Amino acid sequence: MxxxxxxxxxxxxxxxxxxxxxxxxxxxxxxxxxxxxxxxxxxxxxxxxxxxxxxxxxxxxxxxxxxxxxxxxxxxxxxxxxxxxxxxxxxxxxxxxxxxxxxxxxxxxxxxxxxxxxxxxxxxxxxxxxxxxxxxxxxxxxxxxxxxxxxxxxxxxxxxxxxxxxxxxxxxxxxxxxxxxxxxxxxxxxxxxxxxxxxxxxxxxxxxxxxxENIAENSVPNTDELFEAYYDRLMAKINSFTVQPDALSRINQLRREMSDHCEQYAAKPSGIYTLSIPTGGGKTLASLRYALKHATLYHKKHIIYVVPYTTIIEQNAEAVRKLLKDDMHILEHHSNVIDDADEDDELWDGVMNAKQKLKLAKDNWDAPIIFTTMVQFLNVFYAKGSGNIRRLHNLSESVIIFDEVQKVPIPCVSLFNQALNFLEVYCHSSIVLCTATQPALDFVEHKLDLKPDSEMIKNLPQVIEAFKRVEIIDHASDEEFNNEKLADFIGEKLNKLQSVLVILNTKSVVKNLYLQLKERYSDIPLYHLSTSMCAAHRAQILGEVRQHLENRNRVICISTQLIEAGVDVSFECVIRSLAGLDSIAQAAGRCNRHGEQALRQVYVIDHVEENLKHLKEIRMGKQISKKMLIDLKRDQTAHDGDIFSDVAMEWYFKQLYREFDNDVDYYIPRLRKKMTELLSAAKADNTYTQAFYSKRNEHLPLFLANSYRTAAEHFRVIDDLTTSVIVPYHHEGKEIIAELNGERSIADLTRLLRSAQQFTINLFDHELQLLSKNSGLESCLDGKVLVLKEGAYNEEFGLDIENDSGFDLSMF
The missing domain is CATH 1.10.3210 (Hypothetical protein af1432)
Incomplete structure (x- = not known):
């Protein structure tokens, strides 16, 4: 038979x-x-x-x-x-x-x-x-x-x-x-x-x-040849910088030296390394140079960039595409368009329908170069859903670069450390922790296995001092701001300067300030940025902002913290709402980024209209930073005399982790257990096995007693679970939605889902409910993919919960 x-x-x-x-x-x-x-x-x-x-x-x-x-x-x-x-x-x-x-x-x-x-x-x-x-x-x-x-x-x-x-x-x-x-x-x-x-x-x-698809075998690119070609193209670009007019500037010389250090480290065996290049130090080029050289020498199969926010993905991926002159082999993975966390598809196995096609579409990180987020990286190891864990094996034999690694969510620190140790020891992967503010990842029980000589940059204190381009002006330790007062303050700066960037902690305050400034400054280009906008939309806004900056036009940008990590913009003045010390340092990197002026100012304010009730990390970081600013105001030698000194950063992270205590091991209140216990507690120490014996008077007849599914069900990188929704931004977003509503092959779905990464936003449950109530949502592919209706997306703010934006997408 x-x-x-x-x-x-x-x-x-x-x-x-x-x-x-x-x-x-x-x-x-x-x-x-x-x-x-x-x-x-x-x-x-x-x-x-x-x-x-x-x-x-x-x-x-x-x-x-x-x-x-x-x-x-x-x-x-x-x-x-x-x-x-x-x-x-x-x-x-x-x-x-x-x-x-x-x-x-x-x-x-x-x-x-x-x-x-x-x-x-x-x-x-x-x-x-x-x-x-x-x-x-x-x-x-x-x-x-x-x-x-x-x-x-x-x-x-x-x-x-x-x-x-x-x-x-x-x-x-x-x-x-x-x-x-x-x-x-x-x-x-x-x-x-x-x-x-x-x-x-x-x-x-x-x-x-x-x-x-009636294909004999899976096609796999020859990464040895590919990475060699990429390396040659990158070095040709780097060498071209030496003949540019500003090649001998102090900052560009330092950038070249640090890039050279990274190449030297590439010859070392795979391991976990730190790359503490100061903000604006050219870490994208330097880390890519290390990755390509190391991948060539040690025959790695993938180079994976892990960034804190989706904002940085599109910028960095586009920069790398231009450098390497390749669109085909570079994958951007912003979020999971398909949610399979609660899916059991055994019923339909063997029979082809829309759900099965979505499951079979290539979403396994098999590309030579991948850009993704910290959320997606952690989901691969710990979140529920076979689509997440499917990618894990492709993290082996890779060079993995964590951009702005200080943004690891505090509850996930131990889980993050354990995953990196596994990748280094067992999966032959080399890992680079890339940031200007290295977090204290060894102040926790489950430590990162960092070797003593893991830092790639030599003479780091001198390099940090040489890159100093801003001064911090403290307006947070002894006064408070609301949007009215902040608008006045921005006006004062615009009397003397051409460009101002304001970074606040919540989307609602950002939007309200934007509307207030829009009434005051109708003659000045004004821009709004938040995660309510899809990647393609943010990329367009940032492109316009950069053009104004390059032309030295007057411009104001109001943004959430998404702009502060890795986005290549340089304003004359930055105003940052009080937050964690690492966030303030990253915000400072958007000011006078290339040393255009001798010294520029970053103003730190305490904004009283921000509701940080559900943003514990920002709230605690803000409290610690405020204490440090008060210390410095009282004693100029406190924290080594500089809010961004190594001493200050180490003290900040120690205090932050102390405030969270058990949280660094991902504590689950409902179970009164740490995630690390659910995943890997020894049987002798496992309270569930002890209770099993007490209840049944017999030992669990297994070698393993861990609760993998329960752990996954309780895992969230951020506190609230979100759902990805495709938005009808620009003609391409509309075309993707239209195509998804038709009959498609697996290959077509693979292409569409990858394209859709640029046109998604992540919504909380209450936002989904309001959109449904206001008829702002539709679905396609048997309900597996959610999309916004055109009226629910606004050209200024992105998501429009009321579904009344009146946004005419046909103009694009």
Whole structure:
């Protein structure tokens, strides 16, 4: 009998179960080979759809294809349990475990990946003291399971070969655990589980996509050749700077020296390094030079830039495209247009519809150069949804550059450190922490494994002093501002200066100030920037602002903090609402950026109209910074006499982390547990295993007891969960929405979803509810993608909750 894994939509061609299992195994092996676990990931691939070797599944898939409007009952055929059950029965009995302990651990790691590959990793032990893993692989009865196993050994791999393959996987596990690392075994196994799950998800979806598109194999660019060509183009550009009129200026000489230091570091083995280039020091070019040289020398497959805000993505990606003269191999990933966090798609596996096509669209970070955000990076490791974790394996064999690393959300500091340690030790990745204000990442329990000689820049104190281009004027320690007073203050500066940038902490205050200034200064170009605007919109605004600055026109820009990290603009004056010391330092980098004047002023104010009730990090950072300003006003030698000195920065971060205490380990109040405990606590220290024993008077019969799914369900990089929505900005945004509403192939959806990154905004639940109430929302692709109606997007502010902007998009 022909057992079916998938049926192609175009010609009803069948992909057999054997073809699919062996194809996924082969892909998974290539992913696992990168970190020495080829047989572990291959084992997951060869067994993941074992349950399709049944007459019931064959009848189910044929019926589903023939009757798309009346699919079979959900859960009528379970095909994802069988592979996990085989591993448990063969290698997890008491006798089997005694004979070979590592086989038993493998059964848990791989078995969990297999039973979860249509949703997310299950808990080995949940807060309710249940093991969803055991309920599936041990307790659930599967009809004709023995026949399914026989078919596997007959068609996919002979039983003797299978046992040998498992032994090879067990050897890999033993080597993996024996590798020298500061991490506990539980922590190592947690990251191994996530890597295996990532490899399986991506291999499964890639093989299915290739079959659906009738393509023989996945095309992969030769990154060695590509990075060599990129490096030559970059160096040609850098060398061209030496003949420019200002090449011998002190700042440009320093930029060249720091760039040279980065190249020298590229020859060092992969590790975790810091690049503490002062603001305006040319860190984009310097870090790219390091990345390309290191990637060429050590055969890395990806260069990944991780930035704090989506604003910086479009600017940096565009700059790199121009430098390297390539559009094809550079990916921008702002947010997840598709939300699959609560999706269980087992019902439709094998049958093609809009949801399946979206799942199969390439969203796995397989590009040579990738720009993404800190939110998306952390989501890969810790957030729910198979789409997030699918990307994890592509972080291996990479150069990963964290731009403005001080913006790591405080609750995520320990999780961030653990992820970086894993990437360096096990995944052969080199990591660069790039910022002018290095955070104190070693003041927490789960420390970052930084070596003593990790800083790339020599003579750092002298470099920082040489780059000093602004002075901080304190208006925050002894007076308060509202928008009325701030508008007057801006007017005073405009009597003497051409350009003013104002950075405030909340979107509502930014918008209100903008409207107030609009009435006062109708003759001066005035711009508003916030995350209510999509990337393409912000890019257009920043382009206009830069043009005014270059022409030395009068211009005012009112922005949230999104402009202060990495955005290449240079104003004569910056006014910054009091916030964390790192934010003030970054804001200062938007003033006199290229040393156009000897010294310019950055004014720090205390804005009383900002509601920071739900912005704890900003609120606490503001309090600490204010205390430091008061210290300096009382004693000019306090904090080494400079608010931005190394001494001041170290003191600031120590105080900040002390204020958050348990929060750096991502404390979950509802569970009264840290995320780090849920993910990697030893069984002996796990309160859930202790409670399990007390309740049942027996030990949990597993090696692992961690709560992966529960941890993922509680993980948010920011406090409030948001949803990505595509906006009809410009004709291209409208075209993307129109195309998504039509019938599209997987390749078309891949292209459209990548293009849509420039035209998305992230909305909170209350904003979605108001938009729905005001008829400002629509959906497409069976409700999987949300879009704004044209009236709900404004040319000045972006999102218009009232859906009454009157914005005529046809003018664009």
């Amino acid at each position: 022909n057992y079916i894994a998938h049926i192609r939509e175009a010609d009803r061609q069948h992909q057999t179960v054997e073809e699919h299992l062996l194809g996924v195994m082969a892909l998974a092996e290539t992913y696992g080979e990168k970190i020495g676990i080829k047989h572990i990931t291959g084992l997951a691939g060869m067994l993941h759809d074992l349950g399709k070797y049944t007459v019931e599944f064959r009848e189910y898939i044929l019926k589903a294809v023939d009757n798309p409007d009346s699919p079979p009952t959900r859960g009528s055929v379970d095909h994802s349990t069988a592979g996990g059950k085989l591993l448990y029965q063969f290698f997890h009995s008491s006798e089997a475990v005694k004979e070979h302990r590592y086989r038993g651990i493998l059964a848990e790691i791989i078995g969990n990946a297999i039973i979860s590959h249509h949703s997310y990793l299950q808990d080995f032990l949940s807060p309710e003291l249940e093991s969803k893993y055991l309920l599936r692989v041990r307790d659930k009865e599967l009809d004709k399971f023995d026949e399914t196993v026989e078919l596997f050994f007959k068609h996919v791999m002979k039983e003797s070969e299978f046992y040998h393959y498992v032994d090879q996987a067990a050897d890999e596990l033993e080597k993996f655990l024996s590798k020298s690392s500061s991490a506990s075994n539980e922590n190592k196994l947690m990251f191994l589980s996530k890597f295996v799950f990532s490899a399986l998800i991506d291999a499964d979806r890639t093989n299915t996509r290739l079959f659906e």
